[in-house]
Amino acid sequence: MKKETKVIVIGGSWGGIKASQEILKQLPASYGIPIVMVLHRLRNFDGNLQIVFEKRVALQVTEVEEKEKLQAGYVYVAPSNYHVLLEKDQTFSLDVSELENYSRPAIDVTFTSAAEAFGSNTIGIVLSGASKDGSAGLKEIAARGGTVIVQDPREAEVDTMPLAAIASVPGCQIMNSECIQAFLLSLHDH
Numbered sequence: 411m412k413k414e415t416k417v418i419v420i421g422g423s424w425g426g427i428k429a430s431q432e433i434l435k436q437l438p439a440s441y442g443i444p445i446v447m448v449l450h451r452l453r454n455f456d457g458n459l460q461i462v463f464e465k466r467v468a469l470q471v472t473e474v475e476e477k478e479k480l481q482a483g484y485v486y487v488a489p490s491n492y493h494v495l496l497e498k499d500q501t502f503s504l505d506v507s508e509l510e511n512y513s514r515p516a517i518d519v520t521f522t523s524a525a526e527a528f529g530s531n532t533i534g535i536v537l538s539g540a541s542k543d544g545s546a547g548l549k550e551i552a553a554r555g556g557t558v559i560v561q562d563p564r565e566a567e568v569d570t571m572p573l574a575a576i577a578s579v580p581g582c583q584i585m586n587s588e589c590i591q592a593f594l595l596s597l598h599d600h
Contacts, residue, residue, distance in 0.1 A: 415443050415557070415597055416531040417480060417496065419524045421517030421547070423450035425538030425567025427459070431466050432587040433535075433594065434485060439468040441598055443533075444480040446496065446524070448488040448517045450539065459487045476504045488515035495523040511543035521547025530555030535590060537561045539571030545578035558582040559590055 420430055426449050434445070449459065463471040463485060470484045480486070480500045488494040493505040493515050510516035517536070521544060524532045534551040536544040538561055552558045558579050563569035565586045576582060585593065 414531055415533055416500075416528045417524055418443055418445045418533045418535065418594065419496075419521055419551075420445065420447045420535045420537065421449070421521060421539075421544040421571075422447075422537030422561075423513075423539030423541055423543065423568075423571060426450070426571075427462065428567065429537040429561055429587050431463065433537075433591045434463070434467045434469065436591055437467065437469055437594060438598065439470070439483060441469055441594075442482045443597060444482055444484055444486065445469070446474070446480075446486045446488070446494065446520060448494060448515045448520045450513050450515075450517075450541070450543070451490050463487065474502050474504065477501050488520065490515070493519040495519060496527045497523075498527045500527075511541050513541065513543055517544035518547035522550045525550040525554045525556060528556070532556035533559065535559045535561070536571055536575040537587075538566035538568050540568045541571060542574035544571055545574040548575050548582065549578045552579045552581065559593070560584050561590065562586045 474486045495503040560572045560575045560582045563572040
């Protein structure tokens, strides 16, 4: 039986914003799976991520709100200074607990909660970044039978995050952004 993907979670930091735009720009507005993005905003990045993405993608882009329900056709961006958790009832929780991996939002927090809420119906994608955030969460998704993808470190602007994720989840699929995009598009065709 084919797994039915319920959520795609994408994490990245340095270089991850650009990589995720590349991946998402071809997805149609009718895309059937909600996408949640946790991107570390660099201290000097004061642009609004939502606006940055809206200009480049066909999907609806929105910043995560407390108790909001996951919907297809949306890209949800983690707000700065909040951890984003996914709940079993397909809603979001925002959390201001301690920084993890020096970050809030932390990718691990969102990935781990997605694994707990959606199990094998989760796809986790780790992109370019300069920290190790994401690797523990990706491991959780893999442990529950989800699909785990890491941007090819050779393509990543900064390879620290992809390399940490590969070390943590040796069985992950390593793809460049074009292949990740093609893979996500293939899910839409079914």
